[in-house]
Amino acid sequence: MSDAALDVNGRTVAADAPPRRHLGDWLREDLRLTGLHLGCEHGVCGACTVEIDGAPARACIAFPAALAGARIRTIEAFDDDAVMASLRRAFSEEHALQCGFCTPGMLIAARDAVLRAPGPDEAWIRREMAGNLCRCTGYVGIVRAIVRVVTERQETGLALPPSPPTAPATIRVRRSFVPREAADPAPPAPAGGAVPRDMAPRDMAPRDMATRDMATRDMAPRDMATSDATGWSRVEAHFIVARQPDATWAALADFPLLARCFPGATLTGHGADRVTGEVEVGLGPIRATFRGAATVERDEGLRTGVVSGAGQDGRSASRTRAEIAYRLTPDGPDGTRVDLDVAYRLTGPLAQFSRAGIVRSLARALVADFARRLNAELAGRDGTAPPSRPASAIRRALARLVPRRRRR
Amino acid sequence: MKAAAFQYERPGDLPQAIALLAREGAKALGGGQSLGPMLNLRLARPALLVGLTHLDPLRSIADLGHAWRIGAAVTHARLEDERLAGAEMLAAVASDIAYRSIRTRGTIGGSLVHADPAADWPLALATLDAVVEIEGPSGRRRCPAETFMQAAFTVDLAADEIVTAVEVPKTTPDAAWSAFKFCRKQGDFAQASAAILLDPDRRAARVFCGALDGPPRPLPGIARRLAEGLALPGDTVERELGRLVPDLDPIALRMHAAAIRRAADRLGRSA
Numbered sequence: 001m002s003d004a005a006l007d008v009n010g011r012t013v014a015a016d017a018p019p020r021r022h023l024g025d026w027l028r029e030d031l032r033l034t035g036l037h038l039g040c041e042h043g044v045c046g047a048c049t050v051e052i053d054g055a056p057a058r059a060c061i062a063f064p065a066a067l068a069g070a071r072i073r074t075i076e077a078f079d080d081d082a083v084m085a086s087l088r089r090a091f092s093e094e095h096a097l098q099c100g101f102c103t104p105g106m107l108i109a110a111r112d113a114v115l116r117a118p119g120p121d122e123a124w125i126r127r128e129m130a131g132n133l134c135r136c137t138g139y140v141g142i143v144r145a146i147v148r149v150v151t152e153r154q155e156t157g158l159a160l161p162p163s164p165p166t167a168p169a170t171i172r173v174r175r176s177f178v179p180r181e182a183a184d185p186a187p188p189a190p191a192g193g194a195v196p197r198d199m200a201p202r203d204m205a206p207r208d209m210a211t212r213d214m215a216t217r218d219m220a221p222r223d224m225a226t227s228d229a230t231g232w233s234r235v236e237a238h239f240i241v242a243r244q245p246d247a248t249w250a251a252l253a254d255f256p257l258l259a260r261c262f263p264g265a266t267l268t269g270h271g272a273d274r275v276t277g278e279v280e281v282g283l284g285p286i287r288a289t290f291r292g293a294a295t296v297e298r299d300e301g302l303r304t305g306v307v308s309g310a311g312q313d314g315r316s317a318s319r320t321r322a323e324i325a326y327r328l329t330p331d332g333p334d335g336t337r338v339d340l341d342v343a344y345r346l347t348g349p350l351a352q353f354s355r356a357g358i359v360r361s362l363a364r365a366l367v368a369d370f371a372r373r374l375n376a377e378l379a380g381r382d383g384t385a386p387p388s389r390p391a392s393a394i395r396r397a398l399a400r401l402v403p404r405r406r407r408r
Numbered sequence: 409m410k411a412a413a414f415q416y417e418r419p420g421d422l423p424q425a426i427a428l429l430a431r432e433g434a435k436a437l438g439g440g441q442s443l444g445p446m447l448n449l450r451l452a453r454p455a456l457l458v459g460l461t462h463l464d465p466l467r468s469i470a471d472l473g474h475a476w477r478i479g480a481a482v483t484h485a486r487l488e489d490e491r492l493a494g495a496e497m498l499a500a501v502a503s504d505i506a507y508r509s510i511r512t513r514g515t516i517g518g519s520l521v522h523a524d525p526a527a528d529w530p531l532a533l534a535t536l537d538a539v540v541e542i543e544g545p546s547g548r549r550r551c552p553a554e555t556f557m558q559a560a561f562t563v564d565l566a567a568d569e570i571v572t573a574v575e576v577p578k579t580t581p582d583a584a585w586s587a588f589k590f591c592r593k594q595g596d597f598a599q600a601s602a603a604i605l606l607d608p609d610r611r612a613a614r615v616f617c618g619a620l621d622g623p624p625r626p627l628p629g630i631a632r633r634l635a636e637g638l639a640l641p642g643d644t645v646e647r648e649l650g651r652l653v654p655d656l657d658p659i660a661l662r663m664h665a666a667a668i669r670r671a672a673d674r675l676g677r678s679a
Contacts, residue, residue: 004418018413019413019414019415019416019457020410020411020412020413020414020447021410022410022411022444022448025410041409041410041448042409042444042445042448042449043441043444043445043510044445046507046509049509052512052513055485055508055509055512056508056509056512057509057512057513058441058444058509058510058513060444060448061440061441061444061445061447061448062440062444062513063416063440063444065416066416066418066437066440066457066459068418068462109507109508109509112508112509113508116508126594127594128507128508130507130593130594130595131506131507131508131509131510131595132507175582175608175637176608176635176636176637177606177608177611177613177635177636178611178632178635178636179611179612179613179628179631179632179635180610180611180612283560283561283562284522284523284560284561284562285435285443285446285451285452285454285522285561286446286451286452286561287451287452287453288451315412315450315453316449316450316451318451349409349449349450349451350451352449355525355526355597357525357560357620357621357655357660358525358560358561358621360621360655361559361560361621361622362560365559
């Protein structure tokens with residue numbers, strides 16, 4: 001519990017809510033200020049807009065425990081406010097509301113826009129109101145109402161002198177010059193960092209490398225680009241194992257070994273062609289633990305395999321399905337190249353933060369780390385030293401991708 | 409959804425904050441405009457949140473003569489409103505971040521540390537050649553903004569280190585700059601972005617491309633062309649971008665190249 005005190009609509013209130021309770025819930029449930037509405041509860045829709053310290057803010061992503069000393073005003077506090085009175089009248093006359101759900105947030109955002117508006121500029125007002133969603137699509141009426149209030153205030157001399165909120169650079173003279181830092185950097189290391197060879201786009205293994213036609217299943221079509229309307233995305237990657245194909249093929253059937261090598265993975269059970277377990281993924285502040293199962297099909301003759309799995313992160317209710325097709329080919333006299341073609345689909349909250357490119361980078365980093373650990377494990381088995389790799393920023397970045405188990 | 413349970417601490421000063429952040433499962437809380445949604449969706453489940461935005465050393469803006477030192481807890485809205493002379497790009501970039509009700513809470517340091525590849529500050533601060541000031545248990549260190557972000561949501565910062573400020577060099581009066589981003593709607597995350605700084609008196613020419621899978625990427629060849637006053641044909645931009653950022657698919661390549669050319673197009677143009 002926190003003993004922070006806040007000023008709510010002129011009243012001092014102790015914020016005796018658990019830290020996890022957001023300001024919107026606290027105002028509605030504890031203080032019964034139900035003028036505030038909750039829509040998306042993750043900062044997108046603007047329905048919960050209130051004033052914190054005189055400026056509009058989202059109540060759903062603010063926490064009273066972290067707002068000691070703050071001054072909060074909800075829609076209930078604006079009864080006697082002149083600007084709000086004008087807005088209420090204009091909203092009514094311009095049909096700026098239908099169901100009224102977005103209206104309290106709209107009014108608080110609109111009041112702020114009116115006070116900052118350089119003039120009755122509709123484009124500017126639309127831009128400033130873009131963070132408040134109306135599902136009755138009353139935007140035309142809402143914008144008209146705000147334009148009307150800004151115009152009225154300007155006519156009565158109440159408005160601030162017009163001044164553009166931001167002035168793009170005014171360039172006086174362009175004169176050419178030779179820049180100091182003319183060194184041309186080499187192309188970056190690939191996102192996968194430790195993926196040993198070229199990451200330049202290349203043709204992947206034949207589409208039919210899997211032992212059966214994947215298109216007949218509830219799976220991603222293999223020929224799509226990175227993502228499509230069904231939510232499936234694809235990542236291609238490869239790595240080199242410093243062992244001949246026979247040894248690599250055997251290693252890829254050793255589930256406990258694979259689980260040890262895969263960052264964040266824990267094996268809970270396995271048979272000949274089925275595994276259960278969990279994989280903990282971390283990226284920045286994001287943590288998810290996917291529990292699930294996978295089946296494995298392998299074609300010894302072709303040296304190909306398909307791993308199909310599904311899992312769920314219990315706490316965020318995010319789900320994933322993935323299918324990983326792999327193919328082994330010799331790489332020099334003593335090595336094996338493993339090509340991976342990963343199709344995956346994420347649904348639930350995690351999907352909202354998982355733009356395809358970010359997942360692709362993460363997947364490549366995971367593959368690179370997996371390859372490094374696998375090589376180290378295999379080298380450890382017969383006493384040879386694991387291949388050393390130069391430390392790099394990517395290396396350090398990678399260390400942060402996997403969950404931090406211990407801290408100082 | 410509602411956030412999973414967490415503890416909250418409001419440290420009295422920076423050393424206290426650093427000590428708190430060393431605890432298991434601790435996470436720094438800035439303005440909370442990115443972390444808040446992740447908490448509510450339970451994608452982030454820290455055991456302890458350490459509030460930082462009330463700490464005075466993080467809230468000030470100081471004129472160092474050659475540069476502005478901007479406290480990490482300074483909000484986007486404040487930078488939008490104050491329009492610091494010699495750092496006009498900050499105000500322009502700030503005014504285009506999300507929505508005003510996000511900008512009033514979200515902070516420049518928080519955004520930089522969160523390191524969403526589509527965010528505005530990693531791109532703008534790299535382009536402006538800003539320096540990140542970091543405080544940790546073993547004292548203070550500085551890191552160029554250009555290398556501070558390492559990968560998506562990953563920065564050069566230990567768990568018990570705090571970004572205290574960014575130092576932004578002032579441009580000279582002849583400098584030209586611009587920033588451009590493609591968003592599906594106003595306030596949405598960028599799909600492609602670019603920023604340019606040309607400062608003849610400092611012989612600085614910097615072009616960066618943002619909203620990639622990882623950190624913003626410098627494009628020195630394009631910067632040199634712009635500095636030397638050469639034209640910037642579309643195929644030149646695409647070739648250079650494709651060479652330096654080989655992971656881009658053809659559509660993303662086009663879009664990012666277009667963002668760079670739009671930014672370049674705005675360079676000489678007055679308001």
